[in-house]
Amino acid sequence: MRTTNRDAHVDRSVARELFIWQLALLLILILGAGAAAVLDARRDADELTRQKVIAVTESVARMTSTAAAIDSSDPTAVLQPQTESIRQATGMDFIVVMAPDRTRFTHTDVTRIGGLFTGNIDRALAGETFTETYPGTLGPSIRAVAPVRGPGGTIIGLVSAGVTQAKVSAIVLSTLPAIGLAVGTALLLAFVGAIALERRLRRRTLGLSFSDLRALYEQREAVLHAIGEGLLVFDTHGSAEIVNDEARRLLSLPAGPVTRADLPASLQTAEGQVLTDETHVTADRVLVVNEQPVRWGNRTVGTVMTLRDRTELQRVSGELSSVTQFAESLRSRAHEADNRLHTVVTMVELGRSAEAVDFATAELAVSQHLIDRLMSTVAEPALAALLLGKISQARDHGVELTVTEESMLDDPATVALTQGELITLVGNLVDNAIDAARPTSSRNEGEEGPGATNPASRADLPGWVEVTVRGSESELMVIVADSGPGMSADAFDQARTRGYSTKSGERGLGLALVWQVITAHGGSITAENTYGSVITAVIPAHQSAQARR
Structure with missing residues (x-):
């Protein structure tokens, strides 16, 4: 959004402000160049005039007729017509022939003949030809003075020729139209180019001012960081x-x-x-x-x-899911316990006390045996509790979960993972296996994904999951097998990094979270379909030692 301000300078668009500054700069440069051209023309005119007056002065001074006339009884009668003819032919304003004592023999103004020459002659009397700018009788002029030598090389007179500065200025003025035309053309082109550039910038900057662009940049940076x-x-x-x-x-x-x-x-x-x-x-x-x-x-x-x-959200969602599953399991167990209690009470009322005791303790013995076996093979209490809970959860979904006899984790210190990472690894692998092994009759319609077997062929088949956890001095190995259809290699690779589920319209993160734990500890995970869908995760034990140092 463009802001407004009472200050017109602040509101001026970038394009307009650049146009004004560019035009001002071009005016200064072009007019400066024009002035420099005029000064250069004046300098060139002065230099050309000096060269010309020197050439005319030396030519007159070296003429034999000039020396002869000076030695004659009436130098003016011979030299005046001659010098005037030369002056008119060469464009000089004056040509003066004089005696060494400054007495004029010739002059453009005949009334000044016989008078004394005004100007410097010392260098000419010394035998040198020189130029100077001097305010003479005809006004400021550029003049040259040269010696006239007689027989034997003696200086018998002097010649001075010159052009007034007014005439030089007139020559310079004659060049001004061409300079003015060049300057005017440059100004016109600069103005047209500046207008074209201003319009292009206006389109590209949307007519915004510098303050608008600065505000947009500051807002953009603030938003990006916030x-x-x-x-x-x-x-x-x-x-x-x-x-x-x-x-x-x-x-x-x-x-x-x-x-x-x-x-x-x-x-x-x-x-x-x-x-x-x-x-x-x-x-x-x-x-x-x-x-x-x-x-x-x-x-x-x-x-x-x-x-x-989504890291924290995923953690909280996982905890909530675990609590929900635990609550459902407790509800199921409470319902089952209620039925068993009613059965025991009824049997006691019927006078079958012995059978009631046997019935009440049989299930407890089976559960205690399972607990004793898990605690003896899996010394990590949290993992043992997790597996016991998953056995109950699997039973609720019509899946038989067993912990194999090969499982052995008698020293949790050899495990490279923290307790939380171990629960994440085993829990997600088991959850995925239970979900994949569930009979199709217990699934919601449409949950079967690509690669699954024919639902009709599995509708009444019981599902099973086998879990093996082995720890040694070299590695921790977790193997989870299930009766599900498994995943293709591409689906497995995608599930590890992007989240994937064989359920239509859903995205699971179980394998992705497992892969996160495994890669953090330099482990590996593989999937194969042999006697069932088998996933094997291996964590090097040496990572544990490094973590504890």
Whole structure:
């Protein structure tokens, strides 16, 4: 929005202000050049006049008739007609022949013949020809004085020829029309060019003033640094022209220029694509990415990418999901416990006390056996509690979850992960497996995704999940197998970095969060379809030792 101001100078557009300054500068330069041309013409005229008067003076002084006339009884009678003829032929204003004592023999004004010459003659008496500007009887003039030598080289007289400065000025004035035409043409061209440039600048700057542009720039910088979303604007060559502070923070970008190659791998491969609220997982963050090309006319001039941090939201959502599942599990267990309690009470009322005791303790024995086995093989209490909860959760979804006999984690100190990272790794892998192994009859319509088997063939088949957790001095290995259809290699790679789900219209982050933990510790994850869909995650144990130092 353009602002207004009572000060016309402040409101003047950039184009208009540049036009005024440019025109003023051109006027100064062109008029200065014209003045310099006039001065140069005057200097050239003075120099040409000096050369001319010297040539005329020396020519008259060297004529033998001049020396002979000076030695005659009446020098004026011989020299006056001769010098006047030469003066008129050469354009001189005067030619004076004089005796060494300054007495004039000739002059343009005959009344001054016999009078004394006014001017300097000392250098000529010394045998030198020289020029000077002197205010003589005809006015200021440029004159030359040369000696006249008689037989034997003695100086018997002097010759002076000159041109008045008024005549020189008239010569200079005659050149002014050409100089004026050149200056006028330059001024006209400068004015037309300045107007054309002013109109072009006005279109390009939308008629904004310098204060408007400054306000827009300050507002732009303030917005870029204040907005809570990361913003990157790339040109067609992949170089970022704009990177705000939030984008550098979210992507851990260094200071200085940024290119596509500096972005996480999943965002590098997204160049040229249109992204709408797509989830990408970096080494330490979960980001929601939008990317759109910028078009001007019929061509693409760049790309705009925005980033929103979903890391904390994802953590809270995961915790909320866990609490919700736990609450549902408790509700189910409470309902089941209520049924069992009614059964025990009824059996006691019927006088079958022994059978009631056996019935009440049978389930407890099975649960206690499972707890004892998990605690003996998995020494990490949080992991054992997680697996117990997942067994109950899987049962609610019609899936049988078992922890294999090969599982052994007797020393949590060898685990490279923190307790939270271990829960994230195992919990998300198990959640994905339970969801994939659920019988189709327990799924909502439309949840089957690409690559799944025929729903009719799995409708009544019980699902199963097997979990193996093994820790050793060299590595931690987590293997989760399920009876689900599995994923293709492309889908698995996409799920690790961008979030993916085989459910139609949904995007899962389980594998992406798992991949985030694994890459942070230099581990690896693989997927294969053998006796079922099997995902294997391996974390080197030496990372743990480094983390604890």
